[in-house]
Amino acid sequence: MEETRLVLLGPPACGKGTQGRRLAKEYGLGYFSTGKQLRREVEAGTALGQEADKYLSRTEYVPDQLVLAIVSDWVSKQGGGWILDGFPRTVMQAEELDRFPSESIRSLRALLIDVDREVLAQRVSQRCECGYCSWTGTSDDVKETASCPSCGGALIRRRDDEPEAFRKRMDIYEELTLPVIEHYSSSGGLLRISGIGTQGEVSKRVKDALQSHG
Numbered sequence: 220m221e222e223t224r225l226v227l228l229g230p231p232a233c234g235k236g237t238q239g240r241r242l243a244k245e246y247g248l249g250y251f252s253t254g255k256q257l258r259r260e261v262e263a264g265t266a267l268g269q270e271a272d273k274y275l276s277r278t279e280y281v282p283d284q285l286v287l288a289i290v291s292d293w294v295s296k297q298g299g300g301w302i303l304d305g306f307p308r309t310v311m312q313a314e315e316l317d318r319f320p321s322e323s324i325r326s327l328r329a330l331l332i333d334v335d336r337e338v339l340a341q342r343v344s345q346r347c348e349c350g351y352c353s354w355t356g357t358s359d360d361v362k363e364t365a366s367c368p369s370c371g372g373a374l375i376r377r378r379d380d381e382p383e384a385f386r387k388r389m390d391i392y393e394e395l396t397l398p399v400i401e402h403y404s405s406s407g408g409l410l411r412i413s414g415i416g417t418q419g420e421v422s423k424r425v426k427d428a429l430q431s432h433g
């Protein structure tokens with residue numbers, strides 16, 4: 220598994236981040252979330268962050284060149300296998316990734332975590348995350364405490380989980396990312412699983428899919 224190069228595809232809130240981190244931890248792979256990194260750059264006030272914030276603050280699609288810059292920088296520093304979450308989001312980005320040095324994209328596969336739009340809307344309305352560590356979950360997970368089960372920190376709702384922002388993100392996904400799924404499907408590199416169920420159930424499907432197409 221250490222040679223695994225995997226891109227995670229799926230609609231907003233399909234569980235990509237959770238599954239990506241689980242998988243990376245279990246197999247010792249590098250994990251990169253484009254969204255998280257962009258938010259980090261914004262908070263740090265870097266030039267890239269300031270540029271990205273113009274789009275993020277309006278829940279608009281961040282231009283390919285900005286995203287490509289941070290992803291290619293990260294990939295070039297990886298010694299072993301890796302997982303990308305939130306990239307590629309457009310066919311243009313997928314084609315650029317295909318052109319990365321062949322060493323870094325050997326055995327590239329795409330895993331689609333599929334969930335219906337209605338289920339996602341419901342899920343997002345209950346979703347929360349820790350403002351301090353990387354824990355994410357739902358209001359059901361923290362019924363009693365209303366604080367992070369991992370570190371005890373205060374829980375927040377992401378700006379892009381608000382209903383209007385979610386609709387916009389779904390529209391962008393359907394317009395720009397569905398063709399990316401087609402890109403990997405036609406090249407034979409696509410694995411597809413259902414994202415319905417508990418984190419553990421989905422995690423098992425992820426591993427089964429990867430192992431049976433090892």
Ligand SMILES: [Zn+2]
Nearest residue numbers: 349352367370
């Ligand atoms: Zn926490």
